[in-house]
Amino acid sequence: MSARNPSDNDPRIEQPGASDREIQSVHAILLREKNEPAEGYSPMPLLLTFFVCAMFIGVAIYFVNNLGGFSPLAYDERYTLEMGEAAARGGGAKAAVDPIAQGKKLFAICATCHQAAGTGVPGAYPPLAGSEWANGSEERVIRILLHGLTGELKVHGQTYNGNMPAFGPGGGYNWSDDKIAAVLTYVRQEWGNTGGPISAEQVTAIRTKGAAGRTKPWTQPELEAIP
Ligand code: HEC
Incomplete structure (x- = not known):
């Protein structure tokens, strides 16, 4: 760092931590060390894949347990699984309503x-x-x-x-x-x-x-x- 301006040594002025040249050379190193852009896909991280699979399985389990056996009657607010089973056995679902x-x-x-x-x-x-x-x-x-x-x-x-x-x-x-x-x-x-x-x-x-x-x-x- 050679002082080219009189102000470079002026104690009343805050001096920069690095010269322009130093900053440029550091940037050059950083640019060089960046990954080369490559063609093709990068695979989804394995952990994320597992997480998404776990979500699908979780949703499937929820549906099976809470969708009233996928019966159209399940949207009846009086519907119970027992009624669905009774209906499947041939009994009328209505008869079970108390x-x-x-x-x-x-x-x-x-x-x-x-x-x-x-x-x-x-x-x-x-x-x-x-x-x-x-x-x-x-x-x-x-x-x-x-x-x-x-x-x-x-x-x-x-x-x-x-x-x-x-x-x-x-x-x-x-x-x-x-x-x-x-x-x-x-x-x-x-x-x-x-x-x-x-x-x-x-x-x-x-x-x-x-x-x-x-x-x-x-x-x-x-x-x-x-x-
Ligand atoms: C927003 C308040 C409110 C709700 C909700 C309500 N009622 Fe009433 N009900 C009243 C009022 C007030 C009267 C008296 C009306 C009058 O003074 O003419 C009354 C009167 C009655 C009566 C005749 C008087 C008696 O005491 O026997 C019956 C029977 C009745 N209600 C049944 C019901 C039933 C069953 C429900 C639910 C399905 C219901 N009410 C919901 C306010 C309500």
Whole structure:
């Protein structure tokens, strides 16, 4: 490093760590030591190959265990493997559905208002346990579920005035007749209730004949006019 400028030795100026020539010679070495570009493919690293294979195997195992035996019925939310096996043996898959077990699952939505023990919330949501409506006329309770209920309603001598949502087609929940029948069957035998089961056929009949064309929620006087 020979000083060519007076400033090269000026202690007030920060001096560079290397001269241009030194930098160039280091770069030349680096360039020389780089790999020559070669033609063809470089194989996938072995470890990555194993990893990808392991992923495929993992997914395959998951599918076999969780895809309900690849049965088209597996997309039915009530489907169980046992039902698939029963169907494969020739038994009807439907026969294996327990409406009370299904209704209990569906009731989780009702429980947000009516509470898990069917007690309701005083002043807001009427009880289903021991309720004359829940246990009473099938014609009325099916209508309540299909289209909802609004306005003043007396349950156990207490007056409520809320909105029970519609669960039938066209309502926010859009439940099938099967589901409505199952949840009512569950409600009508739980917590000491004695209402007796309700079939999907009864729900279908009221939806398509008894109350065909109905879209708005029922009121107590309207329901009382129905036997
Ligand atoms: C968003 C809250 C809410 C949900 C969810 C709800 N209900 Fe209701 N339900 C009510 C209200 C409020 C009333 C009273 C309506 C009125 O005052 O006119 C009622 C009334 C009823 C009645 C008649 C009165 C009685 O106590 O027996 C039945 C039966 C009933 N609901 C069943 C159900 C079932 C079964 C479900 C689930 C499928 C359900 N409800 C989901 C709020 C709800």
